[in-house]
Amino acid sequence: MINKNCQAGQALLLVLFAITLGLVSLVGVSMRTVTSTRRVFIDNAYYKAQAAAEAGAEAFLLKANRQLDTFLDSCGPTKLFTAQGFVSPLPAVCVANGSVVEFSESRAVVAVETYPASGEDTYEVSAPVNTALGINLVGADSGRVVEVCWQGTSSTSTDYAEILAFYYSEAGGGTFKLTQHKHTCYESLPWCSSSPPGSYSASAGVRDSKTHLGEYSCFDVPMTDTPYLLNLVALVNGATYKIKFAGHVPAQGYKITSIGEVKSGAATGGSLVSSSAARKKVVVARSNTPRLGLWFNFAAASETGELVAE
Amino acid sequence: MAIGFLHGTLVFSVVVLCAAVGSSHAYAAVWFTTYGAGVLSGQEGDASIKTVQPYFSPTDLFKSTLVQPGVVSPVPTMPDFGYGALIARQNYDVKETSLAGATSPTEDAFVKHAEGMGDALPEYQRFVDAATSTIPASCNRAKLLTACNLAPGIYKASLANINSSLNDLNGQKYHVAPNEGGLLILVQEDPASTGTLAINYNVAAVPSAGSKRLVLVTNGRIAIGPNVGTAAPATQAAYLAREADIQAMLITTTTSDPSIDVLAGSTKSVKIEGPLIAKGKVRFRRNADAGIVKWPGVFVEFNPMYTTEFARLDSSMALFGPAAIKWTYD
Secondary structure: HHHHHHHHHHHHHHHHHHHHHHHHHHHHHHHHHHHHHHHHHHHHHHHHHHHHHHHHHHHHOOOOHHHHHHHHOOOOHHHHOOOOEHHHOOOOOHHOOOOOEOOOEEEEEEEEEOOOOOOEEEEEEEEOOEEEEEEOOOOOOOOOOEEEEEEEEOOOEEEEEOEEEEEEEEEOEEEEEEEEEEEEEEOOOOOOOOOHHHHOOOHHOEEEEEEEEEEEEEEEEEEOOOOEEEEEEEOOOOEEEEEOOOOOOOOEEEEEEEEEOOOOOOOOOOOOOOHHHOOOOOOOEEEEEEEOOOHOOOOOOEEOOEEEOO | HHHHHHHHHHHHHHHHHHHHHHHHHOOOOOOOOEEEEEEOOOOOOEEEEEEEEOOOOOOOOOOOOOOOOOOOOOOOOOOOHHHOOEEOOOEEEEEEOOOOOOOOEEOOOOEOOOOOOOOOOOOEEEEEHOOOOOOOOOOHHHHOOOOOOOOOOOEEEEEHHHHHHHHHOOOOOOOOOOOOOOEEEEOOOOOOOOEEEEEEEOOOOOHOOOEEHHHHHHHHOOEEEEOOOOOOOOOHHHHHOOOOOEOOOEEEOOOOOOOOEOOOOOOOOOEEEOOEEEEEEEOOOOOOOOOEEOOOEEEEEEOOOHHHHHHHHHHHHHOOOOOEEEEEEE
């Protein structure tokens, strides 16, 4: 009798233990599911906010300079953003102008300012090999120089690093001028060859750069008449540039700041509005000079064909 | 009587001899040259830039080089990059003929091989999309350049209308209305067309147009006919000083062979304002042999106005598009 009671008690204990184990497992699985759902939600919000920010920036990259100019004065970052988030309410003029880019579950607020920033005299930019980099000189002070410092990748013995500078100015009376210069890199820099190859001697118009700024080789472009445009073409090497102005610094482009945010109630899993997980920022700097290409600096040019008298 | 006859014969013989000697100096070959800027070819393979220049004496204004130094004082010593550069993707073949008739490479301003072009011409459709200026309904579309007084802007027109308008320049100059901007751009609106944009007469702007200029953009071939050009003027200095026969910029995005063709058929020398831009081959077939004086079949004079105006135009049109400098995330 006692044995039967003991066996029943043991069975009950086993059942209770099994039930407890099952419940604990169930709770664990449940909590894991909730956590996973929450994480997926946060991930989704993160990507939605990121996507919104990028889409806002892309939308503004497509705008022409004159359109972007309309945002400069009244719709800069300080007018739209604070440390806590978006300014509320957002300035009506910016909303009317298109600073807010709406999507179904998210939105982006986009601010525009000039580049380089006010007070800065140096413009830093890079360009791929054999491409023409346009530098805006409108408003630059005639009679002064613009200092171009550039750094190429390592040269080979046969590919001496050189750079072509095409300076465009208006000479008045509807006439325009092109002044061309060619420069070699500063000889002592490690990425520059020790001396120009013989075929590119001084008699071939080579002008060796005599100054450098750290690892950058520098030369001056004198600005005459009314400065308009400087095209730089680094041959053989891609290059990074530091371009320093004396006097007035012409705007070189636009700094576009786009902040994407998930809208309230956009998804289940709880609200993340105003949290850092649901707001992402993208900044893109864009040139204000068109990428005309090499062709516009030559009297006759073909992209893929020959030029032949026959 | 007999003495007179002998004297006459002698004079005639001297004249014939001089003429023969003079004609022996004539350069009966096809050649071209540029002024104000250089030449660029992105073709893979040999001889992407090819021309044989005539011999010029050191005192001549013209030089045997492909890129002319032009009127500067003192007389320049070639080469100097300041006059322009020759950039070839691989090889080039620019030679000069010596007095003895042999050829040797010229000492041109600056020659460089560039392994591949980092830039690409804009897709043709971008020009078409950017052509948003409206041709007035009252305008005779067969006379776009002479009867419509179009203002600077980018216009679409059919190839037939562009060709008709160019043919209407027979004895006339093109008009550009006084307005903001400097370029009147005509874009062929039927990109599938395989026709040729034909320039059969000189393309010059009326004086009131000032520095405003015409730009022709096509997806097909451009042919410059034998009527285009001018008989050579008296001196080389006069040649350099005269207005261009084609005061227009030509752009074609076709890779047809050739993309731009300056046809033979006359001895007129053609002076064209550059940049002259093609995606495919550019062929100069004009032989402007004028006897003792040697003139280029084609002379491309770079006009910086086109580059500056295209840059200015793009501020509002975003035709070429800017380069994104850098992206940062936070």
